[in-house]
Structures are given as structure tokens and as C-alpha cells.
Amino acid sequence: MDTKNRIMETADKLFYFQGYQSTGINQIIAEANVAKGSLYNHFPSKRELGHAYVKQSSEEWFKGIEEELEAYSDPTQKLLAIFSFSEKYAQINHFNGCRLINILTEVTDQDDQITTMAVAHKQKFREFLYQLTTKIFTNSAQALEISDTIYLLYEAATVESKIFKNKWPIELARKNATQILAQNQIPNNK
Amino acid sequence: MDTKNRIMETADKLFYFQGYQSTGINQIIAEANVAKGSLYNHFPSKRELGHAYVKQSSEEWFKGIEEELEAYSDPTQKLLAIFSFSEKYAQINHFNGCRLINILTEVTDQDDQITTMAVAHKQKFREFLYQLTTKIFTNSAQALEISDTIYLLYEAATVESKIFKNKWPIELARKNATQILAQNQIPNNK
DNA sequence: GTCTATATTGTGATAGAC
DNA sequence: GTCTATCACAATATAGAC
Numbered sequence: 001m002d003t004k005n006r007i008m009e010t011a012d013k014l015f016y017f018q019g020y021q022s023t024g025i026n027q028i029i030a031e032a033n034v035a036k037g038s039l040y041n042h043f044p045s046k047r048e049l050g051h052a053y054v055k056q057s058s059e060e061w062f063k064g065i066e067e068e069l070e071a072y073s074d075p076t077q078k079l080l081a082i083f084s085f086s087e088k089y090a091q092i093n094h095f096n097g098c099r100l101i102n103i104l105t106e107v108t109d110q111d112d113q114i115t116t117m118a119v120a121h122k123q124k125f126r127e128f129l130y131q132l133t134t135k136i137f138t139n140s141a142q143a144l145e146i147s148d149t150i151y152l153l154y155e156a157a158t159v160e161s162k163i164f165k166n167k168w169p170i171e172l173a174r175k176n177a178t179q180i181l182a183q184n185q186i187p188n189n190k
Numbered sequence: 191m192d193t194k195n196r197i198m199e200t201a202d203k204l205f206y207f208q209g210y211q212s213t214g215i216n217q218i219i220a221e222a223n224v225a226k227g228s229l230y231n232h233f234p235s236k237r238e239l240g241h242a243y244v245k246q247s248s249e250e251w252f253k254g255i256e257e258e259l260e261a262y263s264d265p266t267q268k269l270l271a272i273f274s275f276s277e278k279y280a281q282i283n284h285f286n287g288c289r290l291i292n293i294l295t296e297v298t299d300q301d302d303q304i305t306t307m308a309v310a311h312k313q314k315f316r317e318f319l320y321q322l323t324t325k326i327f328t329n330s331a332q333a334l335e336i337s338d339t340i341y342l343l344y345e346a347a348t349v350e351s352k353i354f355k356n357k358w359p360i361e362l363a364r365k366n367a368t369q370i371l372a373q374n375q376i377p378n379n380k
Numbered sequence: 381g382t383c384t385a386t387a388t389t390g391t392g393a394t395a396g397a398c
Numbered sequence: 399g400t401c402t403a404t405c406a407c408a409a410t411a412t413a414g415a416c
Contacts, residue, residue, distance in 0.1 A: 003399080003400080017298060018298050019211065019295075019296060019297075019298045021209065021211035021212055021296065022211055022296075022298065024390070024391060024392080025391075025392060025393085026390075026391075026392090034400085035400055035401045035402075036392095036393085036394095036401085036402090037394085037395090037396095037399085037400060037401060037402080038399070038400050038401075040392095040393070040394080041399060041400075042399095044393095045392080045393080046391095046392065046393090097295070101295075101349065101353070102295050104353065105209075105287070105291075105292050105295040105296065106209060106211065106212075106295065106296055107209075108207060108208050108209045108212065110355075118353075119353055119354070122350075122353055122354075145362065145365075148358075148359075148362055149362060149366055151350075152343060152346035152347070152350060152359060152362060152363060152366075153342060153343075153346065155346050155349060155350060156342035156343065156345050156346035156349070157342070159291065159345060159346070159349055160312075160341075160342060160345060163291070163294065163308075163309055163312055164309070164312075165300075168338075169338075169342060172335065172338055172339060172342060173342060175335075176339055176342075193381080193382080214408070214409060214410080215409075215410060215411085216408075216409075216410090224382085225382055225383045225384075226383085226384085226385095226410095226411085226412095227381085227382060227383060227384080227412090227413090227414095228381070228382050228383075230410095230411070230412080231381060231382075232381095234411095235410080235411080236409095236410065236411090
């Protein structure tokens with residue numbers, strides 16, 4: 001593997017599992033077996049490496065979600081499949097939560113590009129859910145309310161499964177999302 | 191105000207708004223107008239100051255919740271009042287989220303006392319909600335499912351209002367919690 | 381208890397040889 | 399492009415005067 005990829009892989013592991021602020025350049029170059037000069041050749045600063053990490057984290061996450069949803073054609077099933085992805089993601093990542101939320105919490109500067117990119121990622125996810133939901137509910141206000149509720153449930157599932165190191169929040173979020181979609185989808189034929 | 195309180199007040203402000211890892215001892219003593227020796231007289235290490243911060247954050251939060259709920263006697267109204275508290279807390283704190291979740295994300299060591307205390311805080315909140323919910327639903331399994339769902343909604347509201355710097359997640363969480371309680375509370379008289 | 385001064389280690393970043 | 403060596407500065411923590 002080439003130098004840049006070794007740096008990125010090590011940075012991803014350390015930024016995510018050890019924390020962005022708690023991880024120094026020295027540790028990254030040591031574990032990636034790269035000289036300090038080489039790192040600064042590819043990334044002019046730690047912040048720029050952070051930007052690359054955030055960009056990659058977002059892209060990989062959406063890639064994973066889209067692959068998971070590919071298996072379904074029904075929008076309701078697609079919407080519920082996000083919780084299956086959440087469970088897989090959590091298991092692979094030892095219940096360490098969302099890369100974007102984690103770094104957003106660590107970088108408190110609102111004007112920092114890391115913050116901007118993380119918020120944009122979440123906004124993109126909300127819109128992704130809304131697009132799926134409008135295929136089920138034609139009323140756009142109702143669709144937005146339902147898609148954002150599913151968004152809240154998904155996010156809570158991620159954060160709380162990290163806190164408790166357990167998948168119960170994901171299961172419960174999925175159950176609630178299922179009920180919400182079932183309640184609203186078919187009008188009561190009385 | 192005495193030295194210890196000045197340290198605690200400054201530490202609270204900086205740990206919460208600037209971040210625990212991003213805040214150094216030097217900045218705390220400078221802004222609190224205290225000498226380094228004085229800080230280390232009261233707190234033997236930064237970690238111990240962190241423990242005190244977490245303990246105080248948890249106590250203040252529960253105090254705020256309990257004061258908010260005092261106004262109501264009906265358990266359903268009490269449960270919904272947590273979202274009114276959330277809104278007040280968010281507004282006072284400039285949508286900076288939960289002190290416990292934030293520091294939990296920054297301190298990645300699972301064995302650290304800060305982590306343990308933050309998880310215990312969340313567990314205590316879950317039990318608090320469960321106790322209120324059992325007053326409405328006698329079936330304990332159903333009560334747990336409903337109380338944990340409200341817990342998830344509350345947590346998502348806090349985290350997402352921090353991300354978007356907006357109260358819409360709190361309003362939406364409250365609306366969903368209202369529906370869940372209404373749907374289950376009164377059996378359909380057909 | 382509070383202060384000044386200092387010790388020690390680690391940080392992000394740079395210069396220049398190869 | 400990658401390396402070694404080194405910079406200036408900030409981190410946590412300690413020693414000892416008052």
C-alpha cells in the first residue's frame with residue numbers, strides 16, 4: 001500500500017477509536033510507518049488530514065447505506081433497511097457511534113470546515129430519507145414529518161448504542177419506525 | 191466567590207463550550223484568576239477536575255428536570271414536560287447539547303471514570319422515565335418499551351438540536367412522544 | 381491555601397540532506 | 399517523495415517560598 005493510503009487508514013482508525021483531539025501526528029506517523037516529512041507532503045496540516053478523514057467517512061457511510069438498500073425496491077422496506085445497516089455498522093465498529101457526530105463533538109469551532117462538512121453530511125442524510133418517504137406519502141408536509149422522525153430514531157439508535165455498547169437502541173428504533181410507517185401508510189378502511 | 195468555585199465555574203464553561211481535550215489547565219487558571227498551585231491544591235489532576243465537572247453536570251441536569259416536572263402531577267404531563275426542559279436547556283446553552291454525551295465522546299477510554307459516570311447518568315435517566323411510565327402502563331414490558339422510546343426521542347432531540355443549532359428536533363420529538371402516549375394510553379372504545 | 385518558578389514531556393510544523 | 403533532525407510552543411504536573 002502506498003504512503004498516502006497508509007496515512008489515511010491509520011488516521012481513520014485513530015481519529016475514530018481514540019479521538020481526533022487525543023491523536024497526535026507523531027502517533028499517526030509511527031503506526032503508519034511513515035516519516036513526518038512524508039505526512040506533511042501529502043497533508044499540509046493536521047486539520048487538512050481531518051478534512052480528508054471527514055470526507056472519506058461520509059462517502060464510505062453513504063456507500064454502505066446505498067449498498068444495503070439496493071436489495072429492496074419497495075421504499076418502505078428501503079427505509080427500514082437503514083436499521084439493518086446501522087446494526088452491521090455498529091458491530092463492525094465495536095459500537096463506537098457515528099464518525100461525523102464524534103468529530104463534530106470534538107471540534108467545537110462552528111466555523112471550522114470539519115463542522116461544516118459534518119453538518120452537511122447529516123443534512124444530506126435527512127434529504128435522502130425524505131426522498132424515499134415522498135414515494136410513500138404524497139403529502140409533502142406529512143412526508144417530511146415522518147422522514148425526520150425516522151431520522152431522529154436512526155440517530156438516537158447510533159448514539160445510544162455507542163453509550164450502552166449494545167444494540168437494543170437500534171432494535172427499538174427499528175420497531176418504532178415500522179409502526180410509524182404502518183400506521184400512516186394504509187388508511188383505516190372502516 | 192472562593193477559589194474552588196471560581197475554578198469549577200470556569201472549567202464548566204470551557205469543558206462544555208470549548209471541549210474537555212481542547213481545554214488546558216493553563217487557560218482555566220488564567221480565566222479563573224487562580225494560580226496553578228491553587229488548582230492542584232483542590233484537584234490533584236486534570237482528570238479529577240473532569241470527574242468533578244461530570245458529577246456537577248449530572249446533578250445540575252437532574253435538578254433542572256425535577257424542577258420542571260414539579261409543576262405537573264399527571265405522569266403523562268410530567269413525561270412530556272421533559273421536552274420543555276430540553277428546550278430551555280438548549281436555549282440557555284446555545285444548542286451545545288448534553289454535557290455528559292459530549293465528554294463521553296471526547297474521552298474514548300472505556301475504563302475511565304468519566305465514561306463510567308456518564309453512562310451511569312444515562313442509565314439513571316432511563317430509570318427515571320421508566321418509573322413515570324409505569325404509573326400509566328401497568329404492563330411492565332410495555333412500559334419499558336414506551337419509556338425507552340421516549341428516552342430515544344429525548345436524546346435524539348438533544349443531539350440533533352446541537353448539530354443543526356435549531357429547536358425543530360425537540361418539537362418533533364415532543365410531537366412523537368405525545369402521539370405514542372395518546373395511542374397507548376386509552377384503549378379504543380369501539 | 382495561594383503564589384511564582386521550573387521541570388518534563390509532547391504537540392504541530394519546518395529545514396534540508398538524499 | 400521520503401527521510402532525519404530540529405524548531406518553537408503548549409501540555410500536565412511539581413517544588414518550594416510566603
